[in-house]
Amino acid sequence: MRLMLLMAFMFPLAAAAASLPKDEPVPGGVVVIQLPDSGGTQPVVTRKDRRIMVVEHAGHWYAIAGIPLATPPGQHMLLFRDADSTARQIRFNVSPKVYPEQQLIIKNPQLVNPTPAQLRRIKREQSHLQGVLDSWVQQPAPQLGFLWPAAGPETSGFGLRRVLNGQPRSPHSGIDIGAPAGTAVRAPADAVVADLGDYYFCGKTLTLDLGQGLYSVYCHLSKITVKRGERVQQGQVVGAIGTTGRTTGPNLHWTVSLNGTPVDPHAFLISGPAVRAPAAAQKVSGRG
Template sequence: MIRSLPFVMLAVGLTTVSVAAPQHSPWPGGVGIVRIPGEARPSVTVDDRQALILRANAEWIAVIGIPLEQSAPGTMTAIVSVPGQEPHSVTIELRPNVYDEQRLNVDRKYVDPGQEALERIFVEREIIDAALNGWRETSLADVSLQVPVGGRRSSSFGLRRFFNDQPRSPHKGMDIAANSGTPIIAPMSGVVTATGNYYFNGNTVIIDHGQGMISLYCHLSEIDVDEGESVSTGATIGKVGATGRVTGAHLHFATYLNGTAVDPALLLAD
């Protein structure tokens, strides 16, 4: 049996946390913060997916990714399980967030791929999805990320995108314009779970930072790490390029929590 926990016992994002966690950003593509008092480590799930947990003083903090496709205004329900207690549900109230529109012109093959390309895309999507939905149990002191490359932030998260005037999926990352060959660093330590040259993403690196926190780097000119390699914060993982579906040299940088893309700007240290 799951019951709702009294609000005074479990607050949702009411105060600033004392560790390097993002602020409560309860909108599609944002991050929900759930605070759980006590000593015993809880588990928190949303739609049967585990959420990342941090320890801060006398409480635990669940950091929950909110899907960009989530309806808002609306609600999300998190299930909190504490050893020795019945599971409790917590409701996160969501508010709308307006994302702008972006129109780009690209090579026609990236808008109307042929059958051979579609077969390639299908295989690659399975590889990428598996990496983005990974779970590696580990203790995390914070979820604060370094900026992976210096440059102009040319496209923001959540843009409603049109390629050659045809609607496509919204932008689930941050684009940082920089010269080809500029080094890209790991913004946080982790394990490289996928590398490859993919149809849309070009040369790509995916890093698992633990507890469902994943980062993605696309359109690289060069990949400098191998799958299975452990990387430390600040280690070079590749170089900026213009591979895949692009209009110029840049890094597409994306972050994922509990299998859903969230705005990287919410996780950056600066």
């Protein structure tokens, strides 16, 4: 405790800026790049015309970018623009990562192959949600160390390549946490409620805006206890686990999105579940 107090006294900037996420430049991971010194003003960083998060940490600026799951391994580039507006390229390397495959069987054919009316609804909801996740809200110091959001083990991992009734589907965009319906769900970090709704796949869904293109999305909730625009604090109860939307049992599907792309929430987690899921008891959620 004494040491921590001393450290906080010595490094007030670092304490204010909080932790950086884990630097793992792989598809579905997060790359953390220290930027050239730009004399105090926050540089602007883009990747393919999309704004990238920039935070100050221990006296330096860092670019923090989510890497889409479909990104081919190899060299990639960020564009860095400092106060005098000179644009510079920053190169980084993406290493390959192969995620495990998961075979799912769902008996209700309607849930596997939605009707045309359901497909229209799904498209509408997906573009609405993507619009939320693509929004940029300037927040100088987003909280980048996340708390585990619900008392339960991880039952399904990020990036799983899912095969549904023999047909390949999109990879798992988040992690699932298995717990009884009604279990409290908490904000992973300080945030503002950006969106809530009841969607076909996701069910009752809460999207929290953490700033600079970083979002936390909770799906399948039984209830949501916050309002749009409300400011929430890290650890605050925002809803409860449920079975709404397409899921085979009560679980929390948790997507973390950065610069419009889902990334592995573990990049940001500073705490984990108290218990691990036994392999045999793995629950399978529909789309999840």
